[in-house]
Amino acid sequence: MSRFKPTEANVSHIVFDLGGVFTDPPSNDVLLPTEDSLPVSVRRLTSTSTWMAYECGKLEEEECYQLLANQYGLQKGDLATAIQKGREASDYDHxxxxxxxxxxxSTPGVRLIMASNISLPDYTALQERWGPPFWSLFDYSFPSCKVGVRKPSPRFYRHLLRNTGASPSQTVFVDDRPENVLAAAGLGCEGFFSRLRMRSRGRCGVxxxxxxxxxxxxxxxxxDSNLVELKRPQRFWNFFSGTPKYTTTQYPDDVDTTSLALASMPYSPEVVHSILDEMLDYVDEDGLVQLYLDRSRPRVDAVICLNVLTLFCIHSRGYQLPETTNWIQDILLHRAYLNGTRYYPTAEWFLYYLSRLLVRTDDQTLRDRFEAPLKQRIKERIGAGGDALCLAMRLLVCSALGIANPRDVETLRVAQLEDGGWEASFMYRFPGMGKELGNRGVTTAFAVRALQEQAGFERGGTVV
Incomplete structure (x- = not known):
């Protein structure tokens, strides 16, 4: 991850988030009792579509609390008390x-901007609590409650740029969430993760x-279907095969796992097209497909959007996701993928899924649009380091584009263990719990295929 330092050259505006930049993320989440005796966390409540509508100014405070109380079977007063205690305990990094x-x-030409997803009552409370020593630091403030839309929607960033006159190429965004940094970078801005999010990372959990x-x-x-055992659901797939872990006990089906299944297993065209029709019902106002089949959990991730777009293109329906296609192109051209996405931590996830799209589509126009810039971007990554899965994905992109990469081949071979496999690599984030998990079988499968495909380039191909 990048660490933000005030920069002097060619920057006219620096945009800061509040939470995770000026304040530490909460060390302990608050659990609230519910009618069914299963407590619900405040973190869970503040990541719902109801709370997000509240942060956009579409709901009043009392209305938001009552809706959440009805939905989760809790006492409205308990939630109000927890939120109030959070406000009273909140302080900034002096x-x-x-x-x-x-x-x-010392740099009078640079404008400082606050941009945060925050409700009007919370914003007002922090203005009163922190006072002029903090708030007068900013030349502009853009709380989502007044903008009417939240990060990471591109509409939020365009509103900010339009109302400040900031040029994307001269604007820096500092945020604690990778999806917010990616969205800013996708418009041509420079993005940094906040320093307060840069905790020491423990070993990858397996x-x-x-x-x-x-x-x-x-x-x-x-x-190779002989390597796996699968039990098909009736329709949509779930990330978990059994009891969910590191998340809520009830975990919704998702379009990411479903798209992967439909692209790798035989399904009747009727079933596939009916599922694609239903996925279109989960396209948001920005034209991007939501992850979950649960409208109370609106989540968008660029790698997941690529996975879904691939499935649509396989079945000649990519034209139904034009905004997604344009967004993917912006991310590629501006290198917005470099710090990963909300759920997928490395640049190689995005580049691999994009190469997978080009391999599996029959749309020559799409290939013409993406192949040349993807070749340039993957060449930039050669020798960049990374764990075994990262290296394997990079090599697979190179193979798909006809590029030999002996440098990363050797690094991946050296990482092979005595039993023939590779250690589990960091695969994806669980943002709400701060967990990072991997799987040795997945890493080994990618590594073996990557080395097999690159072996053919030892006798030819474009060596970089």
């Missing part, structure tokens, strides 16, 4: 603010059970 005041005085997503990745990569 050293960081002092440093930014010094920077601002899932002790089975995830359908991981089983399907092995199948999709190897095309």
């Amino acid at each position: 050293d960081l603010v002092a440093g930014l005041w010094a920077f601002k005085k 899932w002790s059970g089975t995830l359908w997503k991981e089983v399907l990745l092995i199948l999709d990569t190897t095309s």
Whole structure:
């Protein structure tokens, strides 16, 4: 991850988030009792579509609390008390603010901007609590409650750029969420993760059970059904094959796992097209497909959108997701993928899924649109380091584009263990719990295929 430092050259505006930049993320989540005796966390409540509507100014405070109380079977007063205690305990990083005041005085041409997803009552409370020493630091403030839309919607960023006169190429965004940084970078801005999010990362956790997503990745990569055991659901797939872990006890089906299954397993055209029709019902106002088949959990991820777009293109329906296609192109051209996405942590996830799209589509126009810039971007990544899965994905992109990459081949071979496999690599994030998990089987499947495909380039191909 990048660490933000005030920069002097060619920057006219620096945009800061609040939480996770000026404040530490909460160390302990608050659990509220419910009627069915299963507590619900405040973090879960503040990631619902109801709370997001509240942060956009579409709901009043009392109305928001009552809707959440009805939905989750909790007492409205318990939620109000928890939120109020959070406001009263909130403080900002005084050293960081002092440093930014010094920077601002020494660099008068640079404008500082606040941009945060926050409700009007919370915004008003923080204005009163933190006062002029904090708020007068900013030349502009863009709380979502007044903009009427939240990050990471492109509409939020366009509103900010339009109302400040900021040029994307001279604007820096500092945020604690990768999806917000990616959205800004996709418009041509420079994005940084906040320093307060840069905790020391523990070892990659290895899932002790089975995830359908991981089983399907092995199948999709190897095309060998003998390596996996699958039990088809009636319709949509779930990330978990059993009891969910690191998340809520009730976990909705999703379009990511479903798209992977439909692209790697035989399905009747009637079933596939009916599922594609239903997926279109989960396209948001920006034209991007939501992850979950649960409207209370609106989530968007660029890698997942690519996975869904691939499935639509396989069945000659890519034209139904034009905004997604344009967004993917912006991300590629502006290198917005470099710090990963909300759920997928490395640049190689995005580049691999894009190469997978080009391999599996019959749309020559799409290939003409993406192939040349993808070749340039993957060449930039050669020798960039990374774990075994990262290296394998990079090599698979190179193979798909006819590029030999002996440098990363050797690095991947050296990482092979005595038993012939590779260690589990960091595959995806669980943002709400701060968990990072991997799977040795997936890493090994990708590594074996990558080395097999690159072996053919030892006798020819474009060596970089």
